[in-house]
Amino acid sequence: MPCLGNLIDEDSDESRSRWEVDSEASDMKFELCESPTNFEYCTAENKSLIEKIKLKIRNGKKFYSLEFFPPRTKDGAANLVSRMDRMNKGVPLFMDVTWHAGKSSASSSTCSSMTIASTAVNYCGIEVLLHVTSDGLSRKDLKEILCSAYSHGIRNILALSGDNNSEGSDFRYASQFVAWIKEEFGEMFVIVVAGYPEGHPDSTYEKSLVHLKEKVDAGADFVITQLLFNCDTYARFIDDCDNLGIKVPIIAGILPIQNYDSLRKLKKLASNVEVPKTLVQKIEAKKDDDEAIREIGVRFTVKLIEELFERQLTAGVHIYTLNREIGPNKIVKELGLYSKDKSRRFFPWQTTANNGRLKSEDVRPVYWAQRPKSYLTRTKTWDEFPNGRWGNSSNPAFGELDDYHLFYMSKPINRKKFLEMWGYEVGSIDDIKDVFVSFVKGALNQHGYKVTSLPWVDEPLMAESKLIYDRILKLNENYLFTINSQPSVDCARSNDQTFGWGPKNGYIYQRAYIEFFAQAKHAKIIINKLSKFPLLSYTLSNKDGTDCYTNYKKNSSVALTWGVFPGREIVQPTIADYKTFLIWKDEAFALWMEKWGNNYDGISRETFESLVNDMYLICIVDNDYVTGTTIWEFLDEVVDEIQEDNINGNGNLKENSINNGKQLAN
Numbered sequence: 085m086p087c088l089g090n091l092i093d094e095d096s097d098e099s100r101s102r103w104e105v106d107s108e109a110s111d112m113k114f115e116l117c118e119s120p121t122n123f124e125y126c127t128a129e130n131k132s133l134i135e136k137i138k139l140k141i142r143n144g145k146k147f148y149s150l151e152f153f154p155p156r157t158k159d160g161a162a163n164l165v166s167r168m169d170r171m172n173k174g175v176p177l178f179m180d181v182t183w184h185a186g187k188s189s190a191s192s193s194t195c196s197s198m199t200i201a202s203t204a205v206n207y208c209g210i211e212v213l214l215h216v217t218s219d220g221l222s223r224k225d226l227k228e229i230l231c232s233a234y235s236h237g238i239r240n241i242l243a244l245s246g247d248n249n250s251e252g253s254d255f256r257y258a259s260q261f262v263a264w265i266k267e268e269f270g271e272m273f274v275i276v277v278a279g280y281p282e283g284h285p286d287s288t289y290e291k292s293l294v295h296l297k298e299k300v301d302a303g304a305d306f307v308i309t310q311l312l313f314n315c316d317t318y319a320r321f322i323d324d325c326d327n328l329g330i331k332v333p334i335i336a337g338i339l340p341i342q343n344y345d346s347l348r349k350l351k352k353l354a355s356n357v358e359v360p361k362t363l364v365q366k367i368e369a370k371k372d373d374d375e376a377i378r379e380i381g382v383r384f385t386v387k388l389i390e391e392l393f394e395r396q397l398t399a400g401v402h403i404y405t406l407n408r409e410i411g412p413n414k415i416v417k418e419l420g421l422y423s424k425d426k427s428r429r430f431f432p433w434q435t436t437a438n439n440g441r442l443k444s445e446d447v448r449p450v451y452w453a454q455r456p457k458s459y460l461t462r463t464k465t466w467d468e469f470p471n472g473r474w475g476n477s478s479n480p481a482f483g484e485l486d487d488y489h490l491f492y493m494s495k496p497i498n499r500k501k502f503l504e505m506w507g508y509e510v511g512s513i514d515d516i517k518d519v520f521v522s523f524v525k526g527a528l529n530q531h532g533y534k535v536t537s538l539p540w541v542d543e544p545l546m547a548e549s550k551l552i553y554d555r556i557l558k559l560n561e562n563y564l565f566t567i568n569s570q571p572s573v574d575c576a577r578s579n580d581q582t583f584g585w586g587p588k589n590g591y592i593y594q595r596a597y598i599e600f601f602a603q604a605k606h607a608k609i610i611i612n613k614l615s616k617f618p619l620l621s622y623t624l625s626n627k628d629g630t631d632c633y634t635n636y637k638k639n640s641s642v643a644l645t646w647g648v649f650p651g652r653e654i655v656q657p658t659i660a661d662y663k664t665f666l667i668w669k670d671e672a673f674a675l676w677m678e679k680w681g682n683n684y685d686g687i688s689r690e691t692f693e694s695l696v697n698d699m700y701l702i703c704i705v706d707n708d709y710v711t712g713t714t715i716w717e718f719l720d721e722v723v724d725e726i727q728e729d730n731i732n733g734n735g736n737l738k739e740n741s742i743n744n745g746k747q748l749a750n
Contacts, residue, residue: 133178133211133240133274134305137333140177140400146393147400148421149213149308149335152407153182158194165200167409169208174416175423177400179204180213180242180308189217190229198229202236205437206464207457212437213276214238218255219246226254226261227268234272237438241265242276242308243299259298266303277304279334281312281321285356297328306332308402311339311350313359313384315391322397336392339404341381342411344371360384378411386418393419429585431657432594432645436460444468450597450644450658451668451703453568454541458671499683504533506680509688513563513603513695520560524553539679540567540672547582552596555716559598562723563606567672568599570644572712578647585657590649596706596715597644597660601672607700609725619714623665624702627673631700636662642705660705669701 131139140147150171155161168179181201183189189197197214204210214233218226230241243265245258255261262275277299283289296307307330312318318336325334341347347367350359363384370376392398405412416422429435433448434456452459506519508531519538522529526544529535536544549556552571559566571594576583578590585592602610607624611633614622621642625632636642641661646654676696684692706715 133213134333136177136211137306137335137400141333145399146419146421147177148416148419149400149402150176150179150412151182151402151404152179152200154184154189154195154197154200155407156195161194161200164407165203165208167407168204168210171405171409171413172208172210173423174413174421176416178211178213178240180215180240180402183215183217183244190232198232198236201233201238205237206441207436207460209435209437211240212238213240213242213274215242215244217244217246218253218258218261219244220252221254222252223254223264225252226264230265230269230273234269237436237440239272239439240274240276242278243304244278257295257298259295259302262299262304263302274305275303277307279307279309279321279325280356281309281318282356282358285354293324293328296325297330300330300332304332307334309334309337311337311354311357311404313357313363313388315388315395315397317358318392319395319397333400334398335400335402336389336398337402337404338385338389339406340378340385340411340415341367342378342406342408343374344377346406347377382411382414382418385415389415389419432583432585433658446655447657447659449664449668450568450570450660451599451665451672453570453658454543455671502680502683504531505529505535505537506683507531510684510692510695511688512691516565516692516695517560517563520565521557524557524560524566538567539675551582555719556598558723559600559719562726564600564602564719564723564726566598566600568597570594570597572596572706572709574710574712578649586647586655587649590647592645592647593709594645594658595642595709596712597704598715598719599701599703601699602702603695604698604700605729606722606726607702609722609729610702613718613721613725617714617718619707620718621660621705621707622703623660623662624700625666625669626700627697629666629669632666634662634665639663642707644705660703665703672701673699 137147150168152164152168155164172179181197181204183197192199201212201214205212216226216229216233221229233241243258243261245255245261246253255264258277262277265273265275277296279296280289280292284292284295287295300307309318309321322334339346339350341350341363344367347359347364350357363380366380367377370380389401392401403412403415413422431446431448433453436442436445448459507515507529510516518530519535522535523538523541524545527534545553545556548571549569552569556566556569573583573592573594576592578584578586578592579588580592583592583594604626607626610624614620614633614635621635623632623634623636639661641659643656643659645658646656648654673696676699677693681689681692681696704715704718706712708714
């Protein structure tokens with residue numbers, strides 16, 4: 085599929101270089117920081133994709149985008165979404181998803197283009213460009229498809245005509261399709277079209293240019309080119325586009341050859357594209373060595389893109405990944421396009437790319453900090469999102485646990501891998517402790533395998549949790565199994581590499597927080613001691629919710645993270661509250677069996693389930709954010725008593741001495 089190639093400023097002076105940065109523009113202070121969308125002076129993320137592209141061009145910033153195609157199986161779709169999510173860490177400007185002819189690509193099936201694109205937008209926070217081919221589709225069909233795309237938060241469409249061999253097509257040419265989208269939907273979508281630096285396979289080079297002009301005149305916002313391998317060929321194409329009056333940005337489409345099979349397919353599918361003979365010869369010589377071919381492809385692609393940039397032929401490149409990860413990642417890293425700055429975030433949690441949600445949501449409960457996709461899934465039907473202050477958490481209705489607690493596009497379970505990490509059998513609580521301790525340490529477990537994830541945590545410890553590593557390790561070594569935490573922060577800069585979020589020149593604060601599972605006997609120790617520490621806010625519950633405790637006032641919440649920014653109200657994007665805790669509690673307990681315990685049979689399964697049924701989920705907040713030591717003083721006392729009981733073998737605990745507000749869930 086074509087994917088288009090060179091970036092220009094529509095208002096630029098034709099007499100100077102297409103890619104020369106305007107001195108006036110370069111002096112302008114464009115706020116590019118990612119920040120809460122209700123901050124009017126920081127609007128980069130409120131912009132459409134074409135506005136972002138033009139902003140990059142004005143500021144002389146190079147960028148890249150990535151293309152993927154929907155796989156044929158459910159497991160393949162889950163793997164692809166996970167791959168897109170990982171590759172989004174390099175901050176590509178957008179990713180696109182290709183289209184198979186017909187209406188099936190718009191279905192709700194797991195493998196459809198629409199589902200893949202929607203998942204990337206809503207759960208991975210990716211700006212997505214969706215291919216739509218008009219071949220074989222009527223206006224009515226296409227209207228349904230585009231309305232569905234819009235409802236899923238998709239705002240960018242690559243309009244293609246396809247082969248036009250199917251009955252029922254209302255549009256023969258892509259230019260007709262583009263014009264109809266503009267007429268029917270106005271400015272609701274950014275419209276992208278294909279360009280062919282070496283001509284369309286079924287036409288001449290000259291006619292392909294004329295058709296491109298027609299598509300742009302019909303309303304296309306920018307162009308992505310078919311793959312190319314020669315800078316001179318592309319330079320001619322750009323000059324011809326200029327002479328023809330095509331002034332929209334053009335992005336160069338680049339295909340890294342990553343194995344011998346991709347070269348053979350390229351010759352069949354893009355017969356009009358000339359692949360350099362020297363490149364073909366190098367690949368032919370290594371046709372049985374995919375790793376060597378990938379390295380050849382990477383070296384050639386890096387050199388090609390460097391030349392495109394040096395000659396100011398394009399400000400951005402669109403990489404056809406063929407659903408591969410290693411090669412494309414290596415290319416953008418070597419070119420310096422892969423973003424390393426993680427400090428510029430909207431919020432301290434993962435945002436969505438759905439504009440409707442992005443503009444209205446600015447607060448979330450802390451409980452899903454390690455499972456953002458689950459939270460997004462369970463709240464996907466909300467028409468309004470709590471904003472400003474969390475308010476009454478009983479108003480929004482979370483999706484049912486059975487439907488939403490496992491992210492529906494999560495990677496397929498690899499039972500063998502999980503058993504290696506979490507143990508082939510469970511005979512006691514010490515087997516569970518070994519897993520948690522190994523995870524915190526990033527070390528090998530007792531069976532010699534590294535524990536890289538837990539049912540509640542997909543990634544190793546976050547940077548901020550590493551700052552309290554010794555404390556977290558101590559808790560897990562003493563049977564308090566942590567699944568979420570954050571240290572206290574008193575006045576960190578908003579561009580801090582670990583804690584920063586929001587606009588520049590702001591300050592970040594947060595209360596220390598810890599969330600963990602504990603056996604019932606240890607939960608009683610905690611309950612007995614809480615009344616001595618009035619600066620702590622807490623919630624805890626057993627599995628079925630028949631024994632719940634909190635000192636939260638009814639319908640109240642505690643801000644865990646807040647930011648102070650110039651000329652704005654205080655923003656508090658992360659909170660904790662009792663009613664939402666009870667909703668999260670059910671999900672947290674379900675994950676014990678759903679992702680861990682169900683891997684066992686017989687005695688191990690019975691033992692595991694018995695241990696889980698004896699657990700309490702406990703969340704504690706330290707309201708002294710300046711020193712942040714109260715929570716650790718409290719837990720040190722708890723650990724001391726646990727150790728004393730273990731030494732003495734004493735199972736007799738004090739009566740419950742809590743006196744500041746037990747609340748049962750009802």
